[in-house]
Amino acid sequence: MDDARPAATTGRYIGQRVARKEDTRLLTGRGVYVDDVGVPGMLHVAFHRSPIARGRIRSIDLSAARALPGVFALVTADDLARFKVDMLSFFLAQPVVPVPVLANGRVTYVGDPVVMVVAQDRYLAEDAAGLIVVEYDEEDPVVTLDDAKTGALVHPDTDSNVAAATGAEELDEDLEAALAAAAHLETLAFRHQRISQSPMETRGVVAQPHGSGELTVYLSCQGPQLCARWFAQALELPQTSIRVISKDVGGSFGLKGQPWREEVAVVLGAMLLRRPLKWIEDRLENLTAANQAREQEITLRAAFDAEGRLVASHADYGLNNGAYPQGADSNIAVMMFLWGAHKLPAFSFRARGWFTNTVGLAAYRGPWAIESLAREVLLDRAARRMGIDPIELRRRNLIRRSDQPWTTPMGLELTDISPAECLDVLLQKVDVAAFRAEQAAARREGRYLGIGFATYIEPTAGSTGVAVLMSESAHLRVEPTGTVTAVVSTHSQGHGTQTTMAQVIADRLGVPYEHVEVYEDDSSRGGYGSGAYGSRQAVAGGGACIRAADLLLARIRESAAHILGVRTDDIVLRNGVLHVTGDKPQTVSLRDLADIAYGDPDRMPDGHAGLEAQYRYRPPPITMTSAAHACIVEVDAQTGFVKIRRWVTSEDCGNMINPAIVEGQIAGGLAQAIGSVLMEEVSFDARGNPTAVTYKDYMLPTIFDVPEFEYHHDASMPSQAEGGFRGVGEGGCIVGPPTLVNAIADALIPFGELELELPLTPARLLAHIEQRPEIARPKPAEASEAPAPAADAPADPVPVAAAAHNVPAPSAPQEPFAPASGARIDGGWKFVLSTPMGPQAFDGRLATDGDQLSGVFIMNMDEAHFTGTVTGNQLKWDLKVTKPMKITLKYEAVVEGDTLTGKCKMGVFGSAKLKGERVKG
């Protein structure tokens, strides 16, 4: 371990367990959640939803519903046709398939909203929804990942059910040879069940149109700034005309990152009917019609040498995107972080997202978490089969601090990860030898104890490659009253950012925490920010607050020095009071200074009024958090119940702003991890009917299911970000599942290797214990067959992209180009490149000179020039780009008439479809 590592630092407020500013109002019932908002003339919405997973709408009979007293309006897709709406992804990209606000001609999942009922109250609206009669021509639905591969097209206008793809379609011969030749090859294949984010507050919206054409939208969301921007871009309205207010939010966990069909329907309905509308999702709707997460399959192969060192690995991955994902996704982050902390020489993968007739995909805390589950479970299995201690196997392969800087085969540049060092600390806290003795003794009594370990790294506060996640802003001022007000682009759905941002500001400025008020609930004040997304708020928001506070402090000290005729260096702000040191010591209150700043600005430097500052902070491209966890379980061999006896965490989350809040984030993630391993499951029958539609069927952990967690931050090192913070929002949900699975598998090893079939319910564990045959389940995806050379795998593969197309992109079908002759190539073109974050459109020009091609892509006021070759109507060119990573993009295209079709090969990330249309005239 490095001896010279800087210790985590604390200040007067930073690093302290300060009481949360949010709690008094929330404990006394005075929070303001969206359902607590009422406005004059407000009407209530319920949806009539599809009872079938797939079919054509033959007729809609609204007559009985319309006749019900108290019903104000019945709104269908036809009524909304006058509005142009682009249902954008979280990244504000166009969807891969058009997403209707209300079902338009077809229904694509059970719960698909068909009619929006508007009535005097919710009771009447539900009555009316029940009186609507819709006739369907029902079709056989595509429900599972297997269905998607062989069944009918979910969206008839597409050419396949692949919603998104990355990686290589063909197997890499060299990699396959390395896997085959290695001393040990371990293969793990399993499915992850579908999860409902299940925030305790469901989704909800109140949309209030104003006569001037403006809208106030009260929204349960993850960030009012991003949602206001989303509405503005999706509805093509000026952003200043839409004000999104989101005061208290009862949890989100990824579900409420962006508005979706129901919220948009309510906003459009309010505009259409010129009345305020409220929709509060009920739990039945939330468990059936709110977007969900995690339904995945993975086959991971990893080869080791005789000493247990990784040689090569391949992953084949599928993700159920449902019918309308909030951004079609093949989840590149799974591949980035699968071996992101390990010394692995060679890696290749194929990842695909699939459309099905189920409710769509949304984010859920650590959306890529399956990488840690697959890796850590595979490592334990490999260790058992190779006869190596599982901790030793990890230590042989983890990248230590002293190994860095290190670049992974996926191009991840590591400088300060520390899972190995966290594991060192963990093993000081957990006496494995003593446990093994206890385990052996217990087994003799017929009791089954097990211990599980897992490590991970987590990318937090990313500011690269994703345009909506680049920066956060803080606007600070000393009010005329002397108190400090901050408007920050963070947002809390339980995160406590009013507390942590106030701690940072108070600490940095030198004022009492109680004198700082933080506002983050209203898009009409402050600047853009994405809110709670990607574990970014402590790092990005905290950094913005530090820089803004430093600017404000400088302004305060300069002003006081100018007024008092002393040097700036003689002014210190401490506990809200300005202390003048030097020959004539005195004190001045911030209130007195504010009186002058606002009321007598002639006395201020340069005559400028006010005490205000703002800063927009862009954090480093990625700030890594590392951890190692251990847990000890006892599995009751009579009942199959798992009792978690101990859970120890060892984190490197850098400088902590508030340890109680850090630990709260870890604990909350771990509780969700325990739920996903032991009980939670969104399930469907063969017709696509959801079969877990209440909290009696969709099981959530209670106080008895979650043990007390022990936390150790001894391995923490400040990050490179301002303040030295690292994010902790998602880690528990990432590292928790493998830790618990490994402990259960260790406990039950006397009964053989446990098959990973999630959730590990008592019934499944009993089946394993009693050696009963498993219930037949669909087999996870096999690795690609028919190995073929992958010409596009560069020797030094690095992730993707261009200034003009700055994200990894899905692969295209491998179609041969049909030669033709006499095609006109020269001139202006409009291009669309399909990327995992949605299609990216840009302009360009092509010119030929004999068999030489030259061209330019133009996007976002940037130009990327390239040269290549022409053969008949076939074009080839390379484009070297440096942002966000260095890579050579290899393009091939064919021109026929006024269209261009082709693909862009991006090394290890696979191919992206390219389409072009000639600019006429």
Place this chain on the structure above:
Amino acid sequence: MSEHAIQLTINGRAHEARVESRLTLSDFLRGDAGCTGVHVGCEHGVCGACTVMVDGAAVRSCLMLAVQANGAAVTTVEGLADDDGTLHPVQQALRDEYGLQCGFCTPGIVMTLASLTGATPATDPDKVMNALSGHICRCTGYQGIRRAARRLAGLAPTQGAPTHG
């Protein structure tokens, strides 16, 4: 739909209202009486967020009709703290122990704990924990809730935590 006249006290104040027979107590308390601290999380009696006290006992107000509260004394989370802002011991314990994050499930947990603790002699800690198992919190992993409950039941906040493998 039949309407019924009801009389009840809410947080010590007399209320009279005419309500539809199907109106839940939770919707009545939120919509008619303005007690928006009553949170509706599942409407089927599992999550416990809507818990209020009716004649001193914790009940799920989503599973009770407003007409059934005729003549009852109802206490919601708004009725616990003193007028001067001093928190109820249950609220103070949850605040001190970081027993909440998003706060949505919190009013129900506060009311269940308030109905069971504060008596002399202290309530059996097992009974308190059993009652809390009827509340779902998706944020905290129950760490601070358990510490607060232990404290309220007269135990040390971390009593019973294992200390070795």
